[in-house]
Amino acid sequence: MPKLTVNGKGVEVPAGTNLIEAARTVGVEVPHYCYHPGLSIAGQCRLCMVDIEKTPRPSIACNTVAADGMVVQTETERVRETRKSMMEFHLINHPLDCPVCDQAGECWLQIYYMKHGLYDPRMKDEKVHKPKAVPLGPHVILDAERCILCSRCVRFCDEITHTGELGIFERGDHSEIGLFPGRELDNKYSANVVDICPVGALTDRDFRFQVRVWYLDTAKSICPGCARGCNIEVHVNRRRPHHAEGRRVARLKPRFNAEVNKWWLCDAGRYGFGFVDAAERLLMPARRQGGTSTEATWDEAIAAVAGALRRLTPDQMGIIASPKMSNEDLFALRRLIDLCGVRHVAGQVPPRVPGDEDDFLIRADKNPNSRGAELLGLGGDARTVIEAAGRRRLKLLWIFGHDLLASALPEPDVLEALRVVDTVVFTGSNANWTSAHSHWVLPAAAWVEREGTYTSFEGRVQRFRQAIEPLGQSLAEWEIVTRILAPLGEAPSATRAEHWFRQLAASVPAFAGLSYQLIGDSGRPLAEAART
Amino acid sequence: MSHGQPSTSNRASAVRAGLSDPATTISFSEAQLGEVRRLQSLYPDARGALLPVLHMAQETFGYISLEAEEYVATLFDLSPAHVHEVVTFYTLYFRERPGRHVVAVCHNLSCHLAGAPGIIAHLKDKLGIDPGATTEDGRVTFLTVECLCACEAAPMAQVDDRYELNLTPEKIDRLLEGLR
Ligand code: SF4
Numbered sequence: 165m166p167k168l169t170v171n172g173k174g175v176e177v178p179a180g181t182n183l184i185e186a187a188r189t190v191g192v193e194v195p196h197y198c199y200h201p202g203l204s205i206a207g208q209c210r211l212c213m214v215d216i217e218k219t220p221r222p223s224i225a226c227n228t229v230a231a232d233g234m235v236v237q238t239e240t241e242r243v244r245e246t247r248k249s250m251m252e253f254h255l256i257n258h259p260l261d262c263p264v265c266d267q268a269g270e271c272w273l274q275i276y277y278m279k280h281g282l283y284d285p286r287m288k289d290e291k292v293h294k295p296k297a298v299p300l301g302p303h304v305i306l307d308a309e310r311c312i313l314c315s316r317c318v319r320f321c322d323e324i325t326h327t328g329e330l331g332i333f334e335r336g337d338h339s340e341i342g343l344f345p346g347r348e349l350d351n352k353y354s355a356n357v358v359d360i361c362p363v364g365a366l367t368d369r370d371f372r373f374q375v376r377v378w379y380l381d382t383a384k385s386i387c388p389g390c391a392r393g394c395n396i397e398v399h400v401n402r403r404r405p406h407h408a409e410g411r412r413v414a415r416l417k418p419r420f421n422a423e424v425n426k427w428w429l430c431d432a433g434r435y436g437f438g439f440v441d442a443a444e445r446l447l448m449p450a451r452r453q454g455g456t457s458t459e460a461t462w463d464e465a466i467a468a469v470a471g472a473l474r475r476l477t478p479d480q481m482g483i484i485a486s487p488k489m490s491n492e493d494l495f496a497l498r499r500l501i502d503l504c505g506v507r508h509v510a511g512q513v514p515p516r517v518p519g520d521e522d523d524f525l526i527r528a529d530k531n532p533n534s535r536g537a538e539l540l541g542l543g544g545d546a547r548t549v550i551e552a553a554g555r556r557r558l559k560l561l562w563i564f565g566h567d568l569l570a571s572a573l574p575e576p577d578v579l580e581a582l583r584v585v586d587t588v589v590f591t592g593s594n595a596n597w598t599s600a601h602s603h604w605v606l607p608a609a610a611w612v613e614r615e616g617t618y619t620s621f622e623g624r625v626q627r628f629r630q631a632i633e634p635l636g637q638s639l640a641e642w643e644i645v646t647r648i649l650a651p652l653g654e655a656p657s658a659t660r661a662e663h664w665f666r667q668l669a670a671s672v673p674a675f676a677g678l679s680y681q682l683i684g685d686s687g688r689p690l691a692e693a694a695r696t
Numbered sequence: 697m698s699h700g701q702p703s704t705s706n707r708a709s710a711v712r713a714g715l716s717d718p719a720t721t722i723s724f725s726e727a728q729l730g731e732v733r734r735l736q737s738l739y740p741d742a743r744g745a746l747l748p749v750l751h752m753a754q755e756t757f758g759y760i761s762l763e764a765e766e767y768v769a770t771l772f773d774l775s776p777a778h779v780h781e782v783v784t785f786y787t788l789y790f791r792e793r794p795g796r797h798v799v800a801v802c803h804n805l806s807c808h809l810a811g812a813p814g815i816i817a818h819l820k821d822k823l824g825i826d827p828g829a830t831t832e833d834g835r836v837t838f839l840t841v842e843c844l845c846a847c848e849a850a851p852m853a854q855v856d857d858r859y860e861l862n863l864t865p866e867k868i869d870r871l872l873e874g875l876r
Pocket residue numbers: 310311312313314315316317318341360361362363365366
């Protein structure tokens with residue numbers, strides 16, 4: 165392991181580490197544009213210059229491997245001058261249109277100009293003009309004048325998605341990023357180029373012009389889009405709600421996790437949050453009688469469901485849980501199932517169209533917590549429960565989230581089951597055909613409106629935090645279940661999801677030893693024995 | 697550059713004359729494909745052969761159309777965007793069908809000082825087009841280019857694959873006479 169010094173601080177790094185990363189380990193930030201730890205090295209932007217003792221000229225830190233005895237200086241007069249000149253080059257043809265640029269506030273041209281530029285512009289000639297506001301595909305839009313030709317986006321498409329859509333065309337100051345004529349940037353991970361573009365050249369068509377980034381609040385979360393459990397940040401617009409027309413979630417961004425998704429996120433996950441602020445959200449408990457639906461209070465709804473659970477025999481009750489529920493929700497529900505002895509229990513509803521999968525992040529299982537559901541015995545196929553209902557065994561059927569009428573379950577069987585069961589209860593965040601056929605609807609908070617944990621297909625338990633308030637009167641599923649447990653004689657003191665997690669960790673061996681604190685921001689694997 | 701090859705010229709003139717576009721099928725012969733493989737084997741990374749193969753494409757198809765770029769991309773297992781990068785970077789690849797002759801006048805320093813602006817103005821006048829364009833009848837493509845390494849005989853131009861040195865307006869007139 166080479167030992168070197170950076171700005172006088174000694175540091176030892178693994179062989180092969182470049183000087184940007186070596187400096188980072190002692191808290192020294194070397195400004196750079198083209199270097200990205202997830203991509204190959206291009207050495208294109210020349211901003212990362214540092215002085216190395218016994219080297220006649222400044223060298224680029226991104227493409228210099230740390231060597232034993234190296235003496236690196238990142239803030240010499242010469243380095244600062246070089247940086248300033250490089251900033252001037254990068255901005256020669258830049259339109260300086262920050263007031264109308266969506267990147268403002270998270271733009272590395274702005275940040276580095278203030279830190280390392282601050283020169284008086286000397287450019288007198290007309291700037292070179294290039295294409296503006298060009299949609300590259302469904303999610304990404306290009307302003308070629310703002311591009312600094314770092315080639316990160318090109319390398320992403322070459323090295324990560326292997327789709328090669330982007331290139332740098334023409335030459336000299338006419339060079340510009342673009343697509344082969346007639347093609348689109350439409351791979352399944354296309355929007356990652358927006359994240360890695362250090363400037364305002366590539367922006368997000370969905371997010372653009374919604375809200376200035378400095379008005380955003382963020383919460384650490386997990387993508388609920390599939391079993392991978394990519395780590396994300398939820399960006400919400402709480403401070404400028406009047407600009408958002410009722411839309412609270414402004415965007416999702418990938419959050420680095422070396423073990424799960426690295427820097428990346430698929431487009432389906434990134435844009436999969438539309439349901440949170442959709443018109444179909446269920447806001448109030450409701451009861452349907454003779455074809456008409458009326459609002460009810462939580463007290464009435466809880467009393468009705470608890471009453472049925474108390475009255476009926478185990479064989480008369482069926483529950484279809486959901487692998488979209490958190491570990492806490494499922495554990496609370498498990499407690500209720502055991503308490504009442506509910507006999508007909510399942511969790512998986514086969515999808516009508518099988519999910520797509522690839523060898524990168526996307527998993528065919530579009531549920532974030534199938535593994536957790538399995539470990540809690542709630543992973544069974546819903547077919548068995550529907551069959552029991554069809555045989556007129558069930559008097560109560562409680563369905564969590566699923567739209568049974570949009571699944572691979574035979575529609576006549578489902579319709580028959582919903583028709584013959586006396587009390588059909590639906591708990592979910594959004595209305596669907598199944599909720600429309602239910603006698604009681606208990607509105608659930610969306611994942612960004614509450615906290616909890618999911619267990620990924622690899623057996624990693626990961627926390628998601630609350631970003632916004634639950635809409636209407638909706639509640640987290642664990643909270644609904646907790647309220648129903650009380651009249652059944654079990655009065656758990658759970659006022660937070662964490663209470664249920666503690667009990668889960670204490671009673672299910674796979675989760676033994678885990679706690680919210682331990683799971684932290686980057687997740688923890690299940691106990692050894694439970695990993696597959 | 698492929699000028700002077702009769703087959704290319706005839707096809708070009710047919711197109712200009714409004715006859716049916718010969719709709720060249722973009723593919724190399726077996727022999728050419730063998731040559732592609734030979735060129736690719738000369739480089740540690742087969743991609744190194746992209747330039748000569750693009751020249752082959754230009755000679756075969758008259759110019760490098762987008763279809764030709766896509767075809768060449770398949771021979772290299774590259775995305776067409778990366779072939780497009782190379783074609784747009786270099787000036788010696790024609791992205792549109794050139795005229796039967798190409799007149800490329802140097803407008804770099806030595807030639808400029810020795811009177812290139814007058815030569816260029818004269819050509820504009822004679823041909824009735826600006827640099828970068830092709831005459832209506834498809835006879836001449838007129839270009840200005842950077843230094844061609846013949847400063848000692850400035851001002852100069854490359855006409856098809858010959859250098860024409862120490863140019864004067866009279867010499868230009870004679871040269872144009874000879875371009876049919
Ligand atoms: S568009 Fe952005 S990421 Fe791509 S080369 Fe330009 S500045 Fe870099």
